[in-house]
Structures are given as structure tokens and as C-alpha cells.
Amino acid sequence: MPTRARTGGDMVSASMSSRTRSLARFPGHIGVTSDPSILASFASDQSGRAGARPIAIAHPTSTEEIQAVVRWAIAQGVPLVPVSSKSGPRRRGDTVCDHPSIIMDLSGMNKVVHVDGDDAIAVIEPGVTFSQFDAALKGHGLRSFRPLAPRASKSVLTAFLEREPVTVPGQHWDSADPLAALELVFGSGDLFRTGGAALPGTLEENLARGNRQMINSGPMHTDFGRVIQGAQGALGVVSWASIYCQRIPAIEVPLFATSDSLEAITDLCYRMLRRRSAGQLFILNGRQLALLLADSLQRFExxxxxxxxxxxxxxxxxxxxxxxxxxxxxxxxxERDAASLAVTVASDVAGISAKAMAQWMTAESGPGEAALGLARQEVFFLSQLDKVQKHIDALEPTDRADSCIYVQPLAQGVNAHCQFAFLGKAGEEQMLSRRAVKAAERLAASNGFFSRPYHPWAGVPFERDKAIVPLLARTKSLFDPHAILQPGAQSLGIRQ
Structure with missing residues (x-):
């Protein structure tokens, strides 16, 4: 580990010497980055979480190389932090090094291995982005299921491993969707394949035989893919996965339905979900839509x-x-349902065209709060559509008045992703973090289910269920017995 020396020159010398020792016997055929400015970017992120500067960044390009890095880390006792999205902004604290570690950057593994238009499924590596994925799918009459406004460098595989909500609830059947089978290396260094990936032979051999990796559970009665999801890289490192894809409709008509009443909008949403008449479907408050589309602070206001x-x-x-x-x-x-609920249906609202919104949905994400000179902190959890107003009422008056709210129905509307974002001026990040923690406490008390804990409020759900923390520690010991993967992972209830 880097050591603290008395002078700047000595400190650099000691740090470089320590890093050289830490990388002893590292597999020579695997690329390594040690640029100080790049390493420093992993010591903190926009969430406000601060950690340690990494030792180096390793760039494996195959399953065998991932396994080699994991086995080296076990032998040397050096922690690993897996990362798949090539660049930031990073703002949830899940890639910050809790200890001096090796960042395992999988963004170079970016092949779309196979696409099957008949079964609407594809096999991809961790570094594939949404724009790259959609370009490969288009010729097969398919497109990806997407979260709302993923950043340009966002890894498709990471998004679905972290259970990011997709915007097509009518084709979302299970919390694991659209993730299917996986190949991964556990923290023990063992290679494992789940579900349809577990057939004898290599991936290439199975594809040549016509086998498709469509089943996510298995082999036998195991469902380790579901265990890996949401673990934030603390149990295993995925080298490829099969992903269910959306068939491109023959016709799509984008529309807005607007109201002063969330209850009316929720009722209309339920009716549409029962009829399965929609593709993209989600609820925003006016502040959130303004934040998504504005390219300047003046335009946002x-x-x-x-x-x-x-x-x-x-x-x-x-x-x-x-x-x-x-x-x-x-x-x-x-239109009949909307009229009965006093909801307005239109093809534009406040000068925003629904068609333009549809085009924006398939493009890279908008400018974002940083381009507006704003800071942001967000809190999200699972609940049900008809309980969202109860959660809003649980917030402090200022939070109710000026939060940006996004509600995404999931699993045919059985539950919903509820997200509250708080904005402030650049430099007010600490204030926003405190505000987010207080909001998370109130939302948890109103029975919000925090299935994806992130900094700065990661400890809130575990405070309400302390009994689960030793069970999660036991789970980690089974899959990562040497505790080398993502030490301090927020998914395990470790206090930050």
C-alpha cells in the first residue's frame, strides 16, 4: 500500500515503490494503468463518498484473464473493485475503493457476441454500451430495454446487474429481467455459468449447435444469477451474459397525459398496464421532466x-x-379513460413534442444537472404505484415542494421504482447528502423498500433490519471466501 512520507518527493517515491511491490507477480500479459490522475478519480465520486486511491487499474480482455487477476489477488491479498462503464460521471459510491485496491476495468471487453432475432436475445460482454448494443440489434428487428436516460458510457450489463429499472413495464415480468444467463468468476477464483449458460461446451460451441442461453435459473435448483444481481461486484465478476431484447414495434405513437393529481395519473397508468397497450410508460413530475430536457439553467427554470x-x-x-x-x-x-379521470392527453406539453421526447429516449442522455451548474443527490426505493403519494407526504415540506420525482412501474405494474432527486448549487454536495439521508429515513419509515443501497444513505435500510447484515456476510464468505472483491460494498450493509 502507498505509505505516507515526510516530503513530497519522498512520498511519491515511497508510493511508487509500494505500488511496485503490490503488483509483484501480476500477470504480465494483462494491461495495467498507473496514471496518477486516473487513479485519483476512483478515490471519490459525486456521491460524496471518499475512499482510498487505487494501486493500479487492470484491463483483462477475456474470462481467462479475469480469472487470472482474481487468483493473483487471492495470492497477494490485494482487493479488487470491478468496473464496466468506461467513464463517469460516477455518483453512487459503488466504484470508490474502500481500501487501496486494483480496479478491474472490464470496459475493453465490449463485444456483442451473438444476436438472435427469432428468440429476441443477445449475448454481450461487460463493456457494451446501450448505443453500441442498439446498433447491433437494429438489423435483427430488436432494440435494448433501457433505463431512463443512461449516460453514454453506461455498461448495459452493469445496469441490469444492478437492477436499473427499464421503461417498458408491460414487458418486464420479473425483477431479474432482462438479464438471463451469466458466465462469472466468483471471488474464490472458480468459473461458474448459470441457467442456459451451463450447458456442456464453450459458448461458441453451444451457439453453433443452436443452443440459446435463455433460462436464467439453474443449473439444477440453484439461482446464483439472482444472488449476483444487486451485489455491486462483491461476490463475483461477470464475463458475459445473455440479455432479453425488445422487438421493435411496427407503429409507435408517443403521447403525454397530464394532471394536477398524482392519483389520477396513477389510476390511468394502472388501466393502461392492465390492457398492455403501451411500450414506454413512466411518470415524472414537472421538475424532473425539466431537468431531463433543459440545456441551460434558464431553460430549466x-x-x-x-x-x-x-x-x-x-x-x-x-x-x-x-x-x-x-x-x-x-x-x-x-382517451376515454383519461376523460373519466379529468386527465389531459396531448402530443405536446409546454412546447415539448412527444415525438421529440421519443427521439430523445433513444439518444444519449441529456446535458444533466452538471451542465446547468447544479449538484444532485438522489434517493430511490421500491414500492407500489398507489402508495407513492403516501411516500411524498412522508417527506419534509421543502422536500415535497422541490424534489424531482420519477416513478417507473415494474413487473406489469406489480411494483414501482420511486426516485426523488434533490438539487442544489455546485458546492452544496454535503448539504444535499445530509438532506438525502434524512429523506431516506422518512421514506423507509413509510415502508419504502430499499433493495439497492447506495451512498450516502446506504446504511438506512440496514439500520431497520440489522439481523440481515450477518447473513449477508455469511453469503459473501461462501462466494468470496478471501474477501477480495469490493471490500466495503454498500450492498452488504457495511457502515460507511
Missing amino acids: ALKAALPPWILYVELSAAAYFPEEAIAYRRADL
Whole structure:
């Protein structure tokens, strides 16, 4: 580990010497980065979490090289922090090194290995981004299921391992979707394949035989893929996975439904989910839509003032069989339901075209709060659509008034991802962190389910269920017996 010396020159010399010792016997065929400025970027992130500067960044390019790095780390007792998204902004604290570690950067493993248009499934490596994935899928009549506004460098595989909510709830059947089978290296150094990936032979041999990696559970009665999801890299490192994809509809009609009442918007959302008439479907408050689309602070303020309190964005969609007729009756159903709830349906709102919104949905994410000179801290959890207003009421008055709210129905509307973002001026990050922790405490007390804990509020759900922490520690000891993967992982209830 780097040592603290008395002078700047001695400190650099001691640090370099220590790093050289830490990398002793590191596999020579695997690329390593030791640029100080790049290493420093992993010692903290926009969440406010601070940690240690990494020893180096390793760049494995195959399953065998991942296994070699893990086995080296076990032998040397050096922690590893897996990362798949090539660049930031990073803002959830999950890639910050809790101890001097090796960052295992998988972004160079970026092949779309196979696409099957008939079964609507693809096999990808960890470094594939959404734009790269969609470009490979388009010729097969497919596109990816996406989270809302993923950044350009966001790893598809990381998004789904972390259970990021997708915006097409009518095709979301299970919390694991759209992730299917996995190949991974556990913290023990053992190679393992889950579900349909566990057939005898290599991936290439199975693809050549016509086998598809469509089942996520197994082999036998195991479901280790579900254990790996949400673990933030603390149990194993995934080298490839099969991903379910969305068939591109023959026709899509994007629309806004707006109201002053969240209850009315929620009721309309439930009705649409029961009919399965929509593709993209999610709820935003006016502040959140303004934040997504504004390219300047002035534009943000103008949109925030002009937009209605609640917006349901929906894309009516139809497959290739009688698509015009399907869109006609689905729109008639929507307009009839909306009228009964005093909800307005339109193709634009406050000068924003629904068609432009649809195009924005398939492009890279917008400018974001940093381009507006703002700082942001977010809190999110799972609940049910009809309980969102109860959670809002649980917040302090200032948080209710000025938070940016995103509600994403999941699993056919059975539950929902609820997200509250708090904005402040650049330099107010610590204040926003304190505000987020207090909000998380209130939301947890109103029975929000925090299934994805991140800094700075990662400790809140574990304070309410302290009994689970030793069980998670036991789970880690089974899959990562040497405790080399992601020490201090927020998913394990370790106090920050």
C-alpha cells in the first residue's frame, strides 16, 4: 500500500515503490494503468463518498484473464473493485475503493457476441454500451430495454446487474429481467455459468449447435444469477451474459397525459398496464421532466414553471399484425379513460413534442444537472404505484415542494421504482447528502423498500433490519471466501 512520507518527493517515491511491490507477480500479459490522475478519480465520486486511491487499474480482455487477476489477488491479498462503464460521471459510491485496491476495468471487453432475432436475445460482454448494443440489434428487428436516460458510457450489463429499472413495464415480468444467463468468476477464483449458460461446451460451441442461453435459473435448483444481481461486484465478476431484447414495434405513437393529481395519473397508468397497450410508460413530475430536457439553467427554470405537476409519458405500440387498427382502439381506450379521470392527453406539453421526447429516449442522455451548474443527490426505493403519494407526504415540506420525482412501474405494474432527486448549487454536495439521508429515513419509515443501497444513505435500510447484515456476510464468505472483491460494498450493509 502507498505509505505516507515526510516530503513530497519522498512520498511519491515511497508510493511508487509500494505500488511496485503490490503488483509483484501480476500477470504480465494483462494491461495495467498507473496514471496518477486516473487513479485519483476512483478515490471519490459525486456521491460524496471518499475512499482510498487505487494501486493500479487492470484491463483483462477475456474470462481467462479475469480469472487470472482474481487468483493473483487471492495470492497477494490485494482487493479488487470491478468496473464496466468506461467513464463517469460516477455518483453512487459503488466504484470508490474502500481500501487501496486494483480496479478491474472490464470496459475493453465490449463485444456483442451473438444476436438472435427469432428468440429476441443477445449475448454481450461487460463493456457494451446501450448505443453500441442498439446498433447491433437494429438489423435483427430488436432494440435494448433501457433505463431512463443512461449516460453514454453506461455498461448495459452493469445496469441490469444492478437492477436499473427499464421503461417498458408491460414487458418486464420479473425483477431479474432482462438479464438471463451469466458466465462469472466468483471471488474464490472458480468459473461458474448459470441457467442456459451451463450447458456442456464453450459458448461458441453451444451457439453453433443452436443452443440459446435463455433460462436464467439453474443449473439444477440453484439461482446464483439472482444472488449476483444487486451485489455491486462483491461476490463475483461477470464475463458475459445473455440479455432479453425488445422487438421493435411496427407503429409507435408517443403521447403525454397530464394532471394536477398524482392519483389520477396513477389510476390511468394502472388501466393502461392492465390492457398492455403501451411500450414506454413512466411518470415524472414537472421538475424532473425539466431537468431531463433543459440545456441551460434558464431553460430549466422556464420549463419548471410551464410544465404541469404530473406527466405520464406513454408510447402506444402495435406489432406487425393490423397495427393501424390496434393503435386506433388503444388510443380510443386511453382517451376515454383519461376523460373519466379529468386527465389531459396531448402530443405536446409546454412546447415539448412527444415525438421529440421519443427521439430523445433513444439518444444519449441529456446535458444533466452538471451542465446547468447544479449538484444532485438522489434517493430511490421500491414500492407500489398507489402508495407513492403516501411516500411524498412522508417527506419534509421543502422536500415535497422541490424534489424531482420519477416513478417507473415494474413487473406489469406489480411494483414501482420511486426516485426523488434533490438539487442544489455546485458546492452544496454535503448539504444535499445530509438532506438525502434524512429523506431516506422518512421514506423507509413509510415502508419504502430499499433493495439497492447506495451512498450516502446506504446504511438506512440496514439500520431497520440489522439481523440481515450477518447473513449477508455469511453469503459473501461462501462466494468470496478471501474477501477480495469490493471490500466495503454498500450492498452488504457495511457502515460507511
